[in-house]
Every structure is written in C-alpha cells, then in structure tokens.
Amino acid sequence: MGRRSVSARFSTPRSVRHPPEKIVAWQVLSNEIRACVLCSLHQTRTQAVVYRGTLAPTVLFVGEAPGVAEDLAGIPFVGRSGQRLDVAIGQVGLTVDEFGVLNLLKCHPPKNRFDRAAERACRPYLDRQIAFLGPKVLVPLGSHAFHALAPEGPPILTAAGQPYPQEGPSLFPLIHPAAAMRSRRLAERWDRDVVALGRWLRGRTE
Numbered sequence: 729m730g731r732r733s734v735s736a737r738f739s740t741p742r743s744v745r746h747p748p749e750k751i752v753a754w755q756v757l758s759n760e761i762r763a764c765v766l767c768s769l770h771q772t773r774t775q776a777v778v779y780r781g782t783l784a785p786t787v788l789f790v791g792e793a794p795g796v797a798e799d800l801a802g803i804p805f806v807g808r809s810g811q812r813l814d815v816a817i818g819q820v821g822l823t824v825d826e827f828g829v830l831n832l833l834k835c836h837p838p839k840n841r842f843d844r845a846a847e848r849a850c851r852p853y854l855d856r857q858i859a860f861l862g863p864k865v866l867v868p869l870g871s872h873a874f875h876a877l878a879p880e881g882p883p884i885l886t887a888a889g890q891p892y893p894q895e896g897p898s899l900f901p902l903i904h905p906a907a908a909m910r911s912r913r914l915a916e917r918w919d920r921d922v923v924a925l926g927r928w929l930r931g932r933t934e
C-alpha cells in the first residue's frame with residue numbers, strides 16, 4: 729500500500745505531541761499496574777507489562793498475556809509473536825504514531841496458562857487503558873482477547889479476518905500470532921486475515 733498513513737485516512741487528525749497532563753495521567757495508571765498485587769500472578773512475574781505505542785492510537789492490538797520475553801523486557805509483544813505482529817502492522821500500513829499494543833493480563837502466567845481469575849482481577853485495567861487511549865479500532869489477537877471484548881462472539885476461527893459488529897470502537901479480530909507459528913494452515917490464515925485487515929482499514933475512508 730502507499731505510504732499515506734492510516735490515520736490520515738481517518739477523520740480525526742493526530743499529533744505525536746501529547747499534553748503533559750495526559751502523559752502524567754498515563755504514567756499514574758501505568759505505575760498503578762506495575763505495583764498491582766490483585767491476583768497471584770504478581771508473585772511470579774518479573775514485572776508487569778503495561779503497553780507499547782502512542783498515547784493516541786488509531787488501532788489498538790489486544791493480546792492475551794505477556795510471555796517469558798515480555799516478562800523480562802517489560803514490553804508487550806517483543807518475542808517471536810511480537811516480531812510476526814510487527815511485520816503485520818507494517819503490512820497494513822500503520823506508522824508508529826498510529827497503533828498501540830497491550831494484553832488482557834499484565835503479568836506473565838506461569839507456563840503461559842491463561843488464568844481466568846487473573847483475567848477478572850485485571851479487567852478494570854484493560855477497560856481504563858482503552859478508555860484513556862480512545863482507539864477507533866480494536867484488534868483482539870486470539871480467542872481470549874476476542875471473547876473478552878465480544879463475549880457472545882463465535883469461535884475465533886469463525887470471526888477472524890473480518891469486522892465484528894458491536895457498540896463502541898470497531899472490532900476486527902485476528903488469530904493470535906503465536907497460533908500462526910503452529911501450522912502452515914494457520915500461518916496462511918494469519919497472512920490472509922492481515923491482508924483483509926489492511927484492506928478494511930483502507931476502505932473505511934475511501
């Protein structure tokens with residue numbers, strides 16, 4: 729696609745300069761998350777993993793939980809899944825001031841087992857982050873993220889690769905990038921759905 733940015737195709741102009749009070753408010757929320765002991769995952773984490781991206785994202789990618797690499801780095805999606813996601817973000821034409829990446833759970837669950845009790849405890853942080861960041865589009869990555877945002881939604885393999893109708897920000901689910909590394913079939917599905925996401929983002933204002 730051309731280099732005209734996705735946000736330029738949306739109606740609201742963006743600025744990479746954020747008001748100081750907005751930055752401070754975000755830091756307060758981030759520090760609250762980093763100090764959180766609301767569920768048992770605080771006992772095994774290296775650190776909470778809060779967010780990476782602009783404070784005014786057009787598109788917000790929502791993953792499930794930090795992995796080992798993210799737990800060590802303190803940054804979401806920096807491992808192999810993150811590399812695949814970053815390639816996809818480039819393919820759909822998003823620039824650094826147009827997207828953000830976070831997870832449902834802010835702390836790494838041992839053995840990567842998704843923890844329902846932690847999800848319930850952590851959910852208010854996700855809602856506050858989304859309300860603060862105000863994205864126009866949410867891209868849940870994988871089943872847990874999709875069903876957290878669309879509880880009545882169909883299985884992720886049915887929903888992925890197309891917009892899912894709901895109130896609020898638009899929802900366009902994808903399978904999790906880690907799933908795309910499990911089989912050739914899922915890798916092809918990931919590639920197809922990323923192309924569909926790029927086409928849909930472009931079509932929103934054309």
Ligand code: SF4
Pocket residue numbers: 761764765766767768769770776833834835846849850
């Ligand atoms: S996973 Fe969420 S609720 Fe649990 S300790 Fe970490 S930040 Fe707190």
